[in-house]
Amino acid sequence: MRQVIAVLAPEQVLQAAPELAAVYLSAFGAPGYGEEPARAEAFATDQLPLHSQRDGFKFVVSRSADLITGFAYGYTGQRGQWWSDRVAEAVPAELAEEWIGGHFEVVDLAVVVEAQRQGLGADLMKALMTGLPNRKALLTTYVDDRPAPRLYRRLGWRLLVADLGWGSALFGMDMAVPPPPGPGRVGA
Numbered sequence: 755m756r757q758v759i760a761v762l763a764p765e766q767v768l769q770a771a772p773e774l775a776a777v778y779l780s781a782f783g784a785p786g787y788g789e790e791p792a793r794a795e796a797f798a799t800d801q802l803p804l805h806s807q808r809d810g811f812k813f814v815v816s817r818s819a820d821l822i823t824g825f826a827y828g829y830t831g832q833r834g835q836w837w838s839d840r841v842a843e844a845v846p847a848e849l850a851e852e853w854i855g856g857h858f859e860v861v862d863l864a865v866v867v868e869a870q871r872q873g874l875g876a877d878l879m880k881a882l883m884t885g886l887p888n889r890k891a892l893l894t895t896y897v898d899d900r901p902a903p904r905l906y907r908r909l910g911w912r913l914l915v916a917d918l919g920w921g922s923a924l925f926g927m928d929m930a931v932p933p934p935p936g937p938g939r940v941g942a
């Protein structure tokens with residue numbers, strides 16, 4: 755089935771929140787991920803309303819026959835926000851100085867189980883990262899070898915810290931650096 759990628763405005767994200775929670779639960783509730791339905795509900799009722807107000811908020815979805823099959827989103831992260839401050843405390847001061855504050859923060863990426871392994875995760879990330887004004891981008895992901903960290907590496911993300919101390923790896927992308935030649939780089 756053909757997949758269409760679109761950028762949603764904040765109000766469209768909030769309208770679609772229950773459907774997005776179902777996508778979240780399919781992806782993060784799968785074996786090996788183990789998130790509970792209550793976490794997916796909090797994603798819709800707490801996380802999305804909070805994050806959709808942030809500067810630089812960008813949310814992309816994939817749809818097939820009008821059903822949302824995946825999403826990726828982020829915003830411009832700043833010191834004083836929970837994630838930025840938590841990461842800043844866990845990394846060397848020089849790294850924090852160089853990377854944290856004004857960066858684009860990729861918060862979540864999810865594809866429903868039935869639509870995985872067709873290139874949708876990569877397409878969502880490329881759509882999310884294209885045209886951003888930020889000079890740097892950051893994300894945290896799993897420390898072990900699984901689809902998400904493999905996908906980020908494939909798209910040109912650089913491992914900055916292998917384990918922040920709570921089972922998350924920190925990856926960064928310097929958008930000022932021109933992409934290497936050939937396929938497999940975000941924005942290429």
Ligand SMILES: CC(C)(COP(=O)(O)OP(=O)(O)OC[C@H]1O[C@@H](n2cnc3c(N)ncnc32)[C@H](O)[C@@H]1OP(=O)(O)O)[C@@H](O)C(=O)NCCC(=O)NCCS
Pocket residue numbers: 781782787862863864865866869870871872873874875876877894895896900901902904905
């Ligand atoms: C991470 C995630 C979003 C990836 O979504 P996806 O749509 O499966 O991503 P892609 O299809 O682009 O790539 C996944 C794999 O499918 C492979 N693939 C892509 N197109 C393919 C095709 N046509 N045929 C066969 N394999 C294909 C990719 O090479 C990749 O393989 P790898 O994992 O061995 O490196 C998805 O696995 C997911 O939702 N996981 C749970 C939530 C999660 O981890 N989110 C990220 C948190 S940081």
